[in-house]
Amino acid sequence: MAKASSQELGNKSIGKLLIQQAVPASIGILVMSLNILIDTIFVGNWIGPTAIAAINMVLPVSFFIAALGMSIGVGGSSIISRALGADNEKKALKTFGNQITLTIFITILFVIFGLIYINDLIPAFGGKGDIFEPAKIYYRIVLYGVPVLALCMMGNTVIRAEGKPKFAMYAMMFPSVGNLILDYLFINVFDWGMTGAAWATTGSYIMCFIFILWFFLSKNSELKINVKHFGLDLPIVKEIGSLGFVTLSRQAIVSVTYLLMNNILFDLGGETSVTAYAIVGRMLMFALFPVYGITQGFLPIAGFNYGAYKYDRVKQTIYTAIKYAALLAGIVFIFLMVFPETITSVFTQDAQVLKETPPAMRWVFAATPIIAVQLIGAAYFQAVGKAIPALLLTLTRQGFFFIPLILILPNFYGEMGVWMSFPIADVLATIVTAYFLHREVKLNLKPKTTE
Template identity: 50%
Template sequence: MTTSDEFGTKPINYLLRKQAIPSAIGILTLSIYGIVDTIFVGNFVGSVGIAAITVVIPITFLISSIGMGIGIGGASIISRALGSGKPEKANKTFGNQLTLTFILGIFFSLSCWIFIEPILKVFGAKGDILQPTIDYFSIILLGIPVLAFAMMSNSIFRAVGYPKVAMVVMIVPAIVNVILDPIFIAVLGWGIEGAAWATTFSYLFSASYALYFFLKGKTGFNISKSDLVLDVKLTREIFSIGSVTIARQGVVSLLFLVLNNSLFKYGGESAIAVYGIINRMMMLVNVPAIGITQGSMPIIGYNYGAELFKRVSLTLRNAIISATVLSSFIYASILIFTPQIVGVFTKDQDLIQQTVPALRITFLMTPLIAFQLISAAYFQALGKALPALLLTLTKQGFFLIPLLLILPNFYQLDGIWIAFPIADLATAIVCMSYLVYDSKKIVLNPSSI
């Protein structure tokens, strides 16, 4: 596994570009797929279809975040193991990741299928939204285990120095979905079920590509049957670090639960559709920050394992600056063309009039998202689960959810939109403050750069 050795020798900016650009392209493509999916559903199914997808998204990603958490937790261990010259530990970690991902992915998919209606009702599927949501989610659940595997694989490819492969793992489902959406939804007339089948097939293709690359043997892993047997200590370490990702998505799902019910209470089904459009655009705006965040983790983890602390500090600083600048540029572009962008999703003039001002309010502090994402990922890469967990939960758990419970009582629907920029600003302040505090405790060795 020599591809990752350059993490300790090549210039930081070169490494960030090499890791972050493929990651950002993958996330961008995935975001575009989400947007295209919503456009087709919005134009051929209607606002009820958008609302149904909006309800299902947090549940789907909560389950798939198990694979993501196992992937990131294991990738942190693998990066540090490679940095400290322990390939056997890297092999054992990867084997345990495979076992954990499939066992838990299948278990949670079956659990959701058994209790599908009560789960969807809790997450805001009420009135006319309920039946389309059941139709959509029951099909999506078939692909969740393979989605979890693809999510897990994505982190591993970056950890062993194959960011372009990780990018393809994310691009494949987007391309498949964009091809199948018009066929299943528009041509065959399958409606919301067509969107679900397109998404499920896209998960299968993504996982198949990841499996194909692993079987080619280029990643350098040489696992045996014994590596697949769960090791209690290693499993605990994987979940200790990966639980940060799982907890983040868990809080995001809780956020959607509170949000969807509040939106339905103060604005009805159309308000949920409004946020469905806003959420898709948030994914697009956050592409640079997420890409740079994911790209920085293996660099930080490897250099920390190799005790090259000056390179760790430099990676953190450059990642934050780059992500903030790029996010600000994209944010400004979307802010200028808000009416035109919203008009692509729907021709419903009432929905457009509701969405434009709501989108502009919720996006006010979005460029500051880089501070939270990168600071939490930084501590994950170092293997420090507690600060990573606390910083991960800051926005949704400590600020946004409480604000969503309080502000609508005074400002109704506007209170929901106002909660977002307030939470973003407060989170950025907390994350910056903690990073400054933590950096004072680390003694850097100038000779290690």
């Protein structure tokens, strides 16, 4: 597919390409994160701190189902990027059609399951005591819109794989702004409480879907699919599944982490500790937006050039992405170490939460300057279609290190042991990722012009 927008990935300077891809991705992530952040501020100030904890209970379930769309999107987009690099239009189109079919079918099944077992899932994720009822209200309404969110997550990664980062940014910005407007109307003006917060979120998913549908139906997209592309192709489904399983496993581990953290912290400190974790979790989504933007921008560049056998450019992309991401992570680290009290006070004026959250935030972000290697390293293997190492490196931080640490350290250090687990897991995961990335570059990224 000899379109300039995708072919530029193999020709432009890496630094310019990375900025071109990462800046819109970062802005999109920033706006989406601000949406979540301000949504939490609105809920905390207009409904109460318990409502923040209630939303935190729902996130693991809704995020996991949405991650099904993201995993299908990332897995398929890796194929699409490499197919575009190899000028294989037929495979790119068939892959996109299969992504849509898989996303719709799988997410609807999970939503049905989630609604049937609503009264079991919420307590399992820590929605106990005063948290249960508001969490149930929010959960049910948001779950209705999650298949739409999954389609948005899938479509957004495909837009980026086409080399259209600005449209991917717009797809994240429009619903985020809309959600804030709906939040104000439904919560503050109409006084709908948790119901208003939930419908504002679901409404934002629909806005995003409308924009993404317009993009693919318009002349802006290179991928013009028809009915024949929706039929499932087993080899493509397997490839999407093997690569997408990496993203799905990461989100599954995140959901398990939420489950364990909410229950452990509820047992150790009650609703206050769960609320503190909810605030810190929002900052994890928000503060690292530029680092995640670099990672998102890195994926299509690495995938395209790997598919075109331009291994020198792949290596240059790896090193440049790590350099940029590390610089940005260092700036984030300084900001969070200096202003955690001020940040916490924006969410709530509850005295106990104000006391507990700042030290927790400092512990959680203590290893932030080194996470660039971890994120880019795992993303590289996914971008080039190496599913097994991508999966293992993705699971390294939370699966192999973090979860065992939060099960062990609180026995010796109480609640502080939970917060200490974050930087220890980051350091260990970065060491492992650096070793395998260095080995991969040395052995398998030798110059090659033909296959």
